[in-house]
Amino acid sequence: MEIAVVDYKGGNVQSVLFALERLGASATLTADPEALRRADKVLFPGEGEASSAMQALREAGLDHVLPTLTQPFLGICLGMQLLGQHSEENDTPLLGLLPFTVQRFAPDSTHKVPHMGWNNLLALQGPLFAGLTEADHVYFVHSYYAPVGAYTTAQSAHPAPFSAAVQHRNFHGVQFHTEKSGTVGTRVLANFLAL
Amino acid sequence: MVKKRLIPCLDVRDGRTVKGIQFEGLRDAGDPVALAARYALEGADELVFLDITATNQRRKPLTELVRDVARVLDIPFTVGGGIGTVADVEALLLSGADKVSINSAALARPEFIADLARRFGSQCIVVAVDARLVENEWQVMTRAGTQPTGRQAVEWCRMAADLGAGELLLTSMSHDGTKSGFALELTRAVSDAVYVPVIASGGAGQPSDFTAVFQAGGADAALAASIFHFNETALPALKQYLHEAGIAVRL
Numbered sequence: 123m124e125i126a127v128v129d130y131k132g133g134n135v136q137s138v139l140f141a142l143e144r145l146g147a148s149a150t151l152t153a154d155p156e157a158l159r160r161a162d163k164v165l166f167p168g169e170g171e172a173s174s175a176m177q178a179l180r181e182a183g184l185d186h187v188l189p190t191l192t193q194p195f196l197g198i199c200l201g202m203q204l205l206g207q208h209s210e211e212n213d214t215p216l217l218g219l220l221p222f223t224v225q226r227f228a229p230d231s232t233h234k235v236p237h238m239g240w241n242n243l244l245a246l247q248g249p250l251f252a253g254l255t256e257a258d259h260v261y262f263v264h265s266y267y268a269p270v271g272a273y274t275t276a277q278s279a280h281p282a283p284f285s286a287a288v289q290h291r292n293f294h295g296v297q298f299h300t301e302k303s304g305t306v307g308t309r310v311l312a313n314f315l316a317l
Numbered sequence: 318m319v320k321k322r323l324i325p326c327l328d329v330r331d332g333r334t335v336k337g338i339q340f341e342g343l344r345d346a347g348d349p350v351a352l353a354a355r356y357a358l359e360g361a362d363e364l365v366f367l368d369i370t371a372t373n374q375r376r377k378p379l380t381e382l383v384r385d386v387a388r389v390l391d392i393p394f395t396v397g398g399g400i401g402t403v404a405d406v407e408a409l410l411l412s413g414a415d416k417v418s419i420n421s422a423a424l425a426r427p428e429f430i431a432d433l434a435r436r437f438g439s440q441c442i443v444v445a446v447d448a449r450l451v452e453n454e455w456q457v458m459t460r461a462g463t464q465p466t467g468r469q470a471v472e473w474c475r476m477a478a479d480l481g482a483g484e485l486l487l488t489s490m491s492h493d494g495t496k497s498g499f500a501l502e503l504t505r506a507v508s509d510a511v512y513v514p515v516i517a518s519g520g521a522g523q524p525s526d527f528t529a530v531f532q533a534g535g536a537d538a539a540l541a542a543s544i545f546h547f548n549e550t551a552l553p554a555l556k557q558y559l560h561e562a563g564i565a566v567r568l
Contacts, residue, residue, distance in 0.1 A: 134441075136413040140388050170438035229512035233319075234537060236440050236483050238514050240362055240567040241319045259320065259567045261393055263440045263483075280319060302393045302415060304357070 123315070125149040126161035128188070128201075130178045138167045138198065141301035145312055155187045163315060164191055167301075168200030172211040172224070172266070175200055179217075189219055194317040195293045202288060202295030203268060211266050220290045222268040227280060236265045237280040241298075244277040248289060250296070250313045251276060258306045260286070260298035267297065320567045321531045321559070322362035322538035323552060324516060325545040327352060328369050329398075332382050335369065350385045356545070357392050359552040362567060364390070365418065365486070365540060368398030369461075380412040387413025395443055397486075406433055410441060418443040418486055424459045424466050424473075427480055434481025443516075444482040446474055448503060450491040455503050462490050471506050478511040485511065486540065489519040496522030496544070504534035516540050524550060524558040531564050 125142060127135055129151045142149045142165075149165070150157060158164055166188070168175055179185045188195075197205050206216045209224035216224070229235040240259040243251070260278075267284035270277055276287035278297075288295045294314065300307040327334050333347040353364055366386070368379050383396055396409050397418030406417050423430050423444050433442045447462045448455045448470040455470035466473075474485050487507055489500035497520055504517045514537035517530045521541035530536045544550050559566045 134410060134413070134415065136384075136411060137387060137415065140413060141391065143388070144391065169440065171435075231509060231535075234514045235512055236514070237319060238440070238484060239319045239322050239537065262319070263393075265439070299393070302391065304391050308391060 123147070123163065124161045125163045125165065125315070126158050127151045128158065128164065128166045128184065129153045130175070130182045130184055134169050135167055137299075137301045138165060141308070141311060145308065145315065147315060153182045153184060155183065158184075158187060158191060162193055163317070164193060164195045166195065166197040166201040166204075168198065168202075168204060170200060172200065172203065172209040172216070173214040175204060176214055176216065179204075185217065189217055192292055194314065196300075196314050197293070197295035198301070199264060199297060199299060202297050203264075203266060205288065205290075205293055205295050206268055209266060219293050220268075220273050220288055220295070222271055222273065222285070222288070224266045224268055226266050233281050236263055237267075238263045240303075241278045241280065241286075243286055244279065244283070245274070246276045248275045249317060250287060250289075250294060250310050252313050253309055254306060260300075260303035260306050260310075262286075262298045264297060318565055319537075320362070320565050321536070322516075323360075323527070323555065323566070324363045324365055324538055324540040325356045325361050325552075326365040326367060326518070326540050326542045328367050328542065329379075329382065330369050332379075349382060350389060353386050353394070354389050356552070357390055360556055360567070361392060361552060362538070363392060364394040366394060366396045367418075368396070380408050383409055383412040383414050397443070397445055403432060403436060406437060410437060416441040416443050416484070418445045420445040420447065421459045421461075423477065424457065424468070427476060430477055430480040430482055434483070439481045439483035439513075442482055443484045443486050444474075444477040445486040445488065446470060446477070447488050447490050448500075450489075450500075450503075455506075458490060470503060471510050474507045475510045478513045482513060484514045484516065486516045486518060492520030493518070494543075495520055498522060498526040499530040499534055499536070499539070501529055501534045504530055504536050508535035508537075514538065524555055527555065527559060528562045528564060531559070
């Protein structure tokens with residue numbers, strides 16, 4: 123199986139590569155459109171700020187390539203958010219694959235922003251969450267979120283529910299860090315590789 | 318809801334943990350990678366590696382250790398100690414660190430916090446604050462706690478958060494090593510003053526200290542070293558205790 127990790131200088135790709143390695147899978151870090159089209163699975167990690175990530179994607183010529191991919195695709199953290207229409211973070215247009223607008227959490231004294239740490243998953247649906255339950259926790263770190271919609275395949279809450287995972291056709295996204303969520307995250311990653 | 322985090326801290330010098338470690342079954346007790354894996358297995362929510370060689374002399378390649386840790390560890394970890402440039406941060410993040418913790422460099426040049434947040438995102442920038450109680454005022458210390466800065470702790474924490482810190486690691490030097498409990502009033506004052514998560518550090522001695530720092534102190538996470546290293550309070554038992562005390566933890 124060929125696994126491609128999208129290389130656009132926009133995230134902590136090393137952790138994702140190591141997580142794949144722990145699963146016995148080897149992956150290629152690439153920005154080459156042909157290599158991405160050829161791969162059996164594509165992972166799209168992201169961290170940092172939305173407009174610079176979109177800028178990096180445009181510079182790598184990937185903003186038009188990613189939406190045309192047809193194999194199972196997994197956006198992680200910011201990589202999930204970029205699948206939406208628009209982000210409130212610096213008023214940024216996104217890839218437009220899913221119909222959500224990324225919004226900022228409103229902090230209060232007990233709900234800090236970033237939403238950082240382990241939170242449990244709710245209303246799990248679909249193959250990525252096979253074998254998991256609402257008692258399972260995953261690691262989040264983000265200040266912006268995708269609201270819950272028809273595309274939501276898992277929720278979490280801070281304090282209001284938000285999309286912990288989304289899906290449209292072959293495009294999957296998880297707001298949490300599969301690569302940093304212990305055995306639960308490893309299971310989600312393994313479930314994705316098994317799609 | 319997001320859970321309160323327990324974070325063991327490992328002091329590292331020249332690639333080895335330096336505090337005495339008494340875990341059974343660890344042949345090489347000074348190996349940070351083995352210790353990290355052990356803590357992850359026991360339920361640590363994150364780990365912090367503090368390079369205590371770093372501030373005064375040029376480090377051995379800390380990036381190599383970070384790589385080795387990232388290869389085996391499936392929970393987040395932070396690296397701190399002697400970080401002074403954007404290039405330092407970039408090297409650590411590229412090696413697989415999830416967050417970096419900065420201290421003296423931020424005090425010397427507060428705009429460093431903003432530079433890092435812009436470049437790498439607030440989510441990976443932890444500002445560590447060492448505070449000491451002097452004449453009823455919490456003062457911020459620098460250079461591994463050796464020099465006063467003239468800054469007041471709550472004010473500095475607020476400024477660091479405004480500049481783009483994603484998290485604060487607040488250590489009470491007046492409590493550190495005493496095992497008499499965390500600095501509850503200081504932690505509460507900082508937690509109420511900022512909207513970013515606060516990790517409380519210094520003074521952990523027994524399980525009830527953690528209950529107090531999460532409830533009265535309002536901390537989002539608690540960091541400790543010796544209480545975990547010497548296996549006085551094992552992580553699984555501590556988490557169970559906190560759960561029974563009504564604290565939301567990841568079991």
